Amino acid sequence: MGMDRRTFLKGLGTGIAVAGPGSSLLPGRLEAKEVVASKEFMGVLVDTTRCIGCRSCELACAEAHALPVPDISDASALDKIRQTSVTQWTLVNRYQTEKGEVFAKKQCMHCNQPGCVAACLVKAMQKREDGAVTWDTNCMGCRYCMISCPFDIPKFEYDSAFPKIQKCSLCWERLQKGEKPTCVEACPAEALAFDSRRELIEEANRRIYKESGKYISHIYGEREVGGTGYLYISAVPFEQIGFRTDLGTTAYPELSKGFLYSVPIVLLLWPAFLIGVNTITKRKDEVQRREGGKK
Amino acid sequence: MNTVIAEEEKRELKDIVAFIRSELKPKGKLLTPFNLISAPIILLGVLLILYRLARGMGAVTNLSQEFPWGIWIGFDVMVGVAFAGGAYVLTFVVYILRSDKYHSIIRATVLNGLLAYVFYAGAIFLDLGRWWNITNPLWGNKFGVNSVLFLIAWHFLLYMLAEFVEFSPAIAEWLGLRKLRKILGSLTVGAVIVGIALSTLHQAGLGALFMMAKGKVHPLWYTEFIPVLFFVSSIFAGLSMVIFEGTISHRVFSDKISHEDHAAYDDMLIGLSQGCAVAMFVYFFAQFLILIHGWHWALLNTPMGYWYLTEMVGLVAIPCFMFFQGARYRNMLLIRTAAILAMIGIIVNRLNISIIAFKWWVPFSERYFPSWMEIVITLAIILTEIWVFRWIVNRMPVFGKPPAWAEETHQ
Numbered sequence: 123m124g125m126d127r128r129t130f131l132k133g134l135g136t137g138i139a140v141a142g143p144g145s146s147l148l149p150g151r152l153e154a155k156e157v158v159a160s161k162e163f164m165g166v167l168v169d170t171t172r173c174i175g176c177r178s179c180e181l182a183c184a185e186a187h188a189l190p191v192p193d194i195s196d197a198s199a200l201d202k203i204r205q206t207s208v209t210q211w212t213l214v215n216r217y218q219t220e221k222g223e224v225f226a227k228k229q230c231m232h233c234n235q236p237g238c239v240a241a242c243l244v245k246a247m248q249k250r251e252d253g254a255v256t257w258d259t260n261c262m263g264c265r266y267c268m269i270s271c272p273f274d275i276p277k278f279e280y281d282s283a284f285p286k287i288q289k290c291s292l293c294w295e296r297l298q299k300g301e302k303p304t305c306v307e308a309c310p311a312e313a314l315a316f317d318s319r320r321e322l323i324e325e326a327n328r329r330i331y332k333e334s335g336k337y338i339s340h341i342y343g344e345r346e347v348g349g350t351g352y353l354y355i356s357a358v359p360f361e362q363i364g365f366r367t368d369l370g371t372t373a374y375p376e377l378s379k380g381f382l383y384s385v386p387i388v389l390l391l392w393p394a395f396l397i398g399v400n401t402i403t404k405r406k407d408e409v410q411r412r413e414g415g416k417k
Numbered sequence: 418m419n420t421v422i423a424e425e426e427k428r429e430l431k432d433i434v435a436f437i438r439s440e441l442k443p444k445g446k447l448l449t450p451f452n453l454i455s456a457p458i459i460l461l462g463v464l465l466i467l468y469r470l471a472r473g474m475g476a477v478t479n480l481s482q483e484f485p486w487g488i489w490i491g492f493d494v495m496v497g498v499a500f501a502g503g504a505y506v507l508t509f510v511v512y513i514l515r516s517d518k519y520h521s522i523i524r525a526t527v528l529n530g531l532l533a534y535v536f537y538a539g540a541i542f543l544d545l546g547r548w549w550n551i552t553n554p555l556w557g558n559k560f561g562v563n564s565v566l567f568l569i570a571w572h573f574l575l576y577m578l579a580e581f582v583e584f585s586p587a588i589a590e591w592l593g594l595r596k597l598r599k600i601l602g603s604l605t606v607g608a609v610i611v612g613i614a615l616s617t618l619h620q621a622g623l624g625a626l627f628m629m630a631k632g633k634v635h636p637l638w639y640t641e642f643i644p645v646l647f648f649v650s651s652i653f654a655g656l657s658m659v660i661f662e663g664t665i666s667h668r669v670f671s672d673k674i675s676h677e678d679h680a681a682y683d684d685m686l687i688g689l690s691q692g693c694a695v696a697m698f699v700y701f702f703a704q705f706l707i708l709i710h711g712w713h714w715a716l717l718n719t720p721m722g723y724w725y726l727t728e729m730v731g732l733v734a735i736p737c738f739m740f741f742q743g744a745r746y747r748n749m750l751l752i753r754t755a756a757i758l759a760m761i762g763i764i765v766n767r768l769n770i771s772i773i774a775f776k777w778w779v780p781f782s783e784r785y786f787p788s789w790m791e792i793v794i795t796l797a798i799i800l801t802e803i804w805v806f807r808w809i810v811n812r813m814p815v816f817g818k819p820p821a822w823a824e825e826t827h828q
Binding site (some may be wrong): 205207237260262263268280282284375377381382404407 | 473474476481482483485486514546547548554559564565566567568570606609611614617618622626627630632633
């Protein structure tokens with residue numbers, strides 16, 4: 123039954139996508155789209171109950187993207203909560219929770235409708251057909267993507283005269299070759315699973331139902347900020363493992379949509395109104411002058 | 418026949434070039450206290466800008482991954498553009514409503530607006546990490562039309578053109594180009610209408626930039642109505658700036674302003690003051706409604722709440738009341754003080770949204786505070802703008818009357 127509804131919605135989405143180009147000048151393209159060009163968004167399911175904090179993903183990521191290679195045998199890195207950086211696109215944090223130590227991987231969430239993509243005025247930030255959110259060099263370095271990212275993921279190279287935005291790309295170059303993201307491949311504990319977002323949500327639900335009591339009944343990223351490519355399941359409430367749970371389910375581009383919709387209206391009506399007022403005052407001026415002349 | 422005209426024009430062009438060359442030379446004393454203070458700051462600013470371009474943003478600014486926007490955006494652009502709002506408000510009053518009362522200050526206001534956009538919106542250039550890509554939003558297939566910033570970029574550019582057209586008759590009068598003056602003069606109303614529409618949208622747009630900073634801007638400041646608030650506040654921000662700038666100009670350039678203008682000036686100030694008072698009242702009332710509808714009462718009794726009340730009462734309600742009283746009792750000092758308070762209120766509001774109430778939970782030690790270099794560069798930009806303003810005012814008919822031959826075509 124659920125499948126049927128999904129298929130229906132998918133069809134509807136494609137219909138909207140086809141109807142889209144006709145109105146491409148309007149911000150209507152912000153509409154939720156799970157399907158772009160009939161491809162499904164791919165994603166990664168992170169099972170935080172399986173993560174052992176070995177940081178193999180950090181190592182694999184650094185090697186794949188020519189970033190400084192971290193020393194993963196040094197466990198002291200886990201002593202404090204870290205943020206991703208220009209040289210670290212993904213990392214694992216250790217949290218003390220009501221159920222003891224829990225590890226959680228952090229990286230770009232690859233939102234379905236990313237704030238950073240809507241923010242970018244030159245389309246340097248892009249949502250790719252397969253779901254990856256990537257950055258390109260036509261970027262102006264305005265850092266509006268950083269302001270607009272609910273997860274504070276894009277990182278800027280302040281110390282370079284030729285700075286780039288650095289963030290996880292879901293190994294987009296590997297996805298095109300049909301390979302999995304390198305972190306998923308490197309995970310020895312099967313804490314990471316790569317698949318279509320739809321399959322991953324099924325799988326996450328399966329795990330939650332099957333081992334009742336092991337997980338809390340929530341998939342982080344299923345609905346948060348309109349849905350994300352990275353999905354998390356956990357044994358403890360997500361606040362305890364460093365997630366913001368106050369972000370809501372509205373996709374971030376929707377937040378500035380109201381303003382953008384008002385733009386064509388203002389540009390049409392405002393000048394028309396001003397021309398009208400201008401004409402009236404002109405007439406008034408002329409009448410005054412004529413009457414003044416009569417005297 | 419044609420060759421004669423061409424010859425004439427050629428000679429005219431030669432004369433104009435010679436005239437411009439003579440005008441380029443400084444007029445008046447060079448060693449004034451203002452010059453002695455501002456020149457070294459501008460020079461240092463230029464050096465720091467070069468250093469920033471060579472070594473990257475981090476060498477000069479205190480920006481961080483947590484705080485990607487500092488005073489170059491929060492102050493230079495956000496506040497600079499709000500203060501420049503006087504141009505669109507006054508052109509509306511003068512050219513659309515045809516109120517002659519404000520005609521004598523329209524050129525100075527438009528010039529101020531134009532220069533504010535050139536310099537303060539131009540400050541975006543410094544803030545762009547990859548500045549060599551600055552023209553990307555203008556061409557190619559890389560139009561990020563879903564971005565509020567895309568709209569702002571285009572609007573800044575188009576608005577600068579509109580303001581240039583509005584001011585251009587003064588340039589034609591300066592150069593003695595009668596025909597051109599006539600053509601440019603006929604474009605004014607069109608430019609005004611376009612300019613007002615553009616201003617409405619990008620003044621609001623600067624606020625709309627923060628729509629996607631939901632969860633980062635303190636709930637007392639974050640509302641879906643930020644764009645509306647930015648627009649309304651730009652009205653009194655601009656008018657307060659006109660009052661403030663006029664007060665200074667009338668002292669500095671008093672030789673250029675005729676006596677009747679001095680006399681009519683008080684009436685004008687009172688009118689501007691009434692405009693400010695009404696706009697501020699609308700703004701304050703909107704803020705009040707938003708506060709009530711947001712159910713944020715409990716937040717008022719926190720340190721950020723006190724700061725919010727300081728802004729809303731001390732820097733909005735009180736100057737609003739002062740404007741009302743000043744206009745009622747013709748108290749110029751009260752009006753001028755209110756203008757300064759209102760301007761401080763705008764600075765505080767824009768900085769709150771972009772920096773101070775932005776990620777308010779970050780402890781003080783990790784917060785962004787501008788480096789001395791960011792401040793010097795900002796000062797250098799402001800001072801350079803004043804230099805250019807002075808250069809133009811001393812040469813073109815801005816405060817004074819246009820030449821007699823242009824009078825008849827004058828709107």
